[in-house]
Amino acid sequence: MPKPAAHWSDDVFRAMQARDIRTVCTIPDGGLVLLLQQIEADPAFRLITLTSEQEGIGVATGCWLGGQRAMIAMQSSGVGNCINALGLPVAYRAPCLMLVTMRGQWGEFNPWQVPMGQAVKPALEAVGVKCFPVDKASEVGETFEAAADLAFNGWMSAAVLVSQRVIGAKGFGQK
Amino acid sequence: MSAKPNKIERRPFVAELLRHRDGSLIVCGLGSPTWDCFAAGDSPDYLYSWGGMGLAVPTALGLALAQPDRRVVAVTGDGEMLMGLGSLAVVGDQAPANLAVLVLDNERFGETGRQRGLTSGRTDIAAVARGVGFRQTMTVTEQGQAGELAALLFKAPGPVLGIAKIAITDDPWALPEKDGAVIAHRFKSALGIK
Numbered sequence: 001m002p003k004p005a006a007h008w009s010d011d012v013f014r015a016m017q018a019r020d021i022r023t024v025c026t027i028p029d030g031g032l033v034l035l036l037q038q039i040e041a042d043p044a045f046r047l048i049t050l051t052s053e054q055e056g057i058g059v060a061t062g063c064w065l066g067g068q069r070a071m072i073a074m075q076s077s078g079v080g081n082c083i084n085a086l087g088l089p090v091a092y093r094a095p096c097l098m099l100v101t102m103r104g105q106w107g108e109f110n111p112w113q114v115p116m117g118q119a120v121k122p123a124l125e126a127v128g129v130k131c132f133p134v135d136k137a138s139e140v141g142e143t144f145e146a147a148a149d150l151a152f153n154g155w156m157s158a159a160v161l162v163s164q165r166v167i168g169a170k171g172f173g174q175k
Numbered sequence: 176m177s178a179k180p181n182k183i184e185r186r187p188f189v190a191e192l193l194r195h196r197d198g199s200l201i202v203c204g205l206g207s208p209t210w211d212c213f214a215a216g217d218s219p220d221y222l223y224s225w226g227g228m229g230l231a232v233p234t235a236l237g238l239a240l241a242q243p244d245r246r247v248v249a250v251t252g253d254g255e256m257l258m259g260l261g262s263l264a265v266v267g268d269q270a271p272a273n274l275a276v277l278v279l280d281n282e283r284f285g286e287t288g289r290q291r292g293l294t295s296g297r298t299d300i301a302a303v304a305r306g307v308g309f310r311q312t313m314t315v316t317e318q319g320q321a322g323e324l325a326a327l328l329f330k331a332p333g334p335v336l337g338i339a340k341i342a343i344t345d346d347p348w349a350l351p352e353k354d355g356a357v358i359a360h361r362f363k364s365a366l367g368i369k
Contacts, residue, residue: 023240046240048269051261058230058262062202062237065222065359067368070237088227088234091355155356 008166009035011141012099019148021069021097022046025056029075031101031167036073053078054085061094069152071097076104076161077113079120083127089157090128096157097148098129106135107169117164124159135163181340183318185279188339189250190215192277195325196248200366202238204231204251206286207346208279212250214349219365223351223358229259232276236266239274239333242366246273248328253280253294260303266334267308275328276304276336281343289343304336314338 012035016022024039025048026032039045050056056072063070072082079100089096103110104117121131130150134143140162147158189211193201198220203209205224208231212221222238224231235249256263256278266274282295294300301312312335313327324337352358363369 023237048265051264054229055233055259055262055265058227058233058259059237059240059265061230062234062239063241064237065234065362065366065368066238066241067363067366068241085227085230088224088230088355091226092359093356094359 007034008137008140008162009038012144013038015141015145015148016071019069019152021071021148023048023059023063023068023070024073025050025059025070026073027053027075027078029073029101030170031075031162032073032099035099053081057082057085057088057096060096061089061092064094065092069095071099071148073099074101076100076102076117076120079124079159080116083123086124086127086129086157093155095151095155096129097151098157098159099144099162100159101162101167102164104164106164108164109170120161129157129159131159131161133161133163135165137166140166181281181342182316183339183341184344185211185281185339185341186214186344186346188318188321188341189279191321192325192328195322196329197246199246199248199329200238200242202231202235202247202249204249204255206252206255208250208252208255209351210346210349211279213351214346217351219361221351222362225353225355228255229262231255232259232262232266235274235276236262236269236271239271240269243271243273245366246275246329247271248275248277250277250279252285253278253282253292253300254284256300257293257298260300263304263309263336264307267304270308271334272332274333275331276334277324277328278336278338279341280338281341283343285343301336301338309334309336311335312337314340316340
């Protein structure tokens with residue numbers, strides 16, 4: 001049986017295991033399917049489904065205050081829902097790690113995704129989140145590790161922005 | 176508007192509740208709930224907040240999941256609770272037995288000029304909580320009900336939600352530490368976490 005091709009989500013999953021990041025809060029995205037499947041299948045992990053991404057900022061902060069590590073996984077559109085909420089971990093100097101799969105950039109077919117997609121990095125940086133954009137699948141793992149270590153060892157908020165070039169642009173038959 | 180004005184005086188009521196907390200960790204919502212808890216007597220078990228409206232319940236949820244052997248109670252206001260209404264569904268879904276939510280409901284945006292809030296109309300937060308799977312809710316309107324509300328908040332299997340219909344009152348300022356890093360560090364140290 002041929003070995004399935006390596007996927008960046010495997011690298012992220014291993015990095016999470018190595019760093020004891022066991023709680024993942026999410027509003028799902030198509031780009032996160034494989035990672036979320038791995039998390040859901042492993043009883044050592046806790047998957048928390050949200051109603052809005054901003055809740056994940058509070059949950060992750062509360063987990064850290066209680067001695068555990070959490071992260072939030074979301075689509076770029078969800079970043080807009082988090083901006084005021086990010087004042088909480090920034091003010092508490094609590095680590096807040098976000099994994100963002102991007103829309104509205106590389107080959108986007110849906111104009112509704114573009115305004116927020118283009119605003120993700122400047123908006124996050126404006127509220128004090130360190131951004132780690134990555135546009136090669138082979139570099140997502142190490143980028144995630146760098147962001148996670150900055151967050152949890154430096155008590156900062158950090159976001160890994162996985163480019164639409166890595167995820168692949170949707171077309172809904174319109175290409 | 177309610178038919179009758181709310182009667183409960185928030186400061187003595189919160190102080191009476193907290194006398195029953197028995198080691199529970201308190202996640203204070205921004206603004207008045209934070210001032211109320213601080214005014215009742217400072218404790219490193221209180222996580223004060225000065226911002227992040229809507230996040231008291233999510234923060235309490237994360238803490239309750241990370242500290243399953245400790246009771247965690249979010250103390251918030253009606254405005255903050257409604258801004259984070261979806262978080263009640265997340266709590267209902269995770270169903271931590273050690274989590275309670277208290278809404279101090281004056282039906283107003285008290286910090287910003289006492290503008291009308293939605294709980295003065297048809298909005299029933301307790302009904303929402305029941306609808307998303309909270310095990311028990313209680314709405315109290317009398318000062319003398321602090322004891323029964325405390326039993327719900329600090330003892331009953333969670334998740335549970337209590338609402339105290341509080342009056343509009345003029346309370347003296349009671350402002351705790353403002354540096355979030357100091358608040359968080361003190362809170363974690365009291366839990367024995369490095």
